[in-house]
Amino acid sequence: MPYNPNYKVASHTRLNDGTSSDLSQLLATRPGWLQDVQAFSMSSVAPGYLFIYDTTAAVTTATVPVWQAVIPFSVFISGATNSPMGAGFLGSLSGGITLNNGLAYAVSSNAAASSISTSPAGLVRVNLQYQTSSCL
DSSP states (O other), rough: OOOOOSSSSEEEEEOSSSSOOOOOOOSSSSSSEEEEEEEEEOOSSSEEEEEEEOOOOOOOOTTOOEEEEEOOOOOOOOSOOOEEEOOEEEEEEEEEEEEOEEEEEEEESSGGGGGGGOOTTTSEEEEEEEEEEEEO
């Protein structure tokens, strides 16, 4: 399906809550395009992982991602008190990633899509911009 600039862009933002809902967020049940991805972490322990899926069903460990990224972890600023700086990435996907079925994603503390697992609550924020083949 070719990219169509006439469809309205939808935005999604979510701060992970450390529960199984981090492992399966279904955003669209129609074909469309993922255009922009932003992911930020306040963890000072380890990176997080973002998985994007072309599906209309809940994500399981058997679901194969179409795109994945590492969410860098933060470092501490030394001073009177140590405080996390935060880290992340911005991704503008020229022309978008075509999704023939729908859009779902997962945030995991595990790098393997076959063993996604929750991250501690409140450490990862994901922002997505996408279009679907229906006028939203």
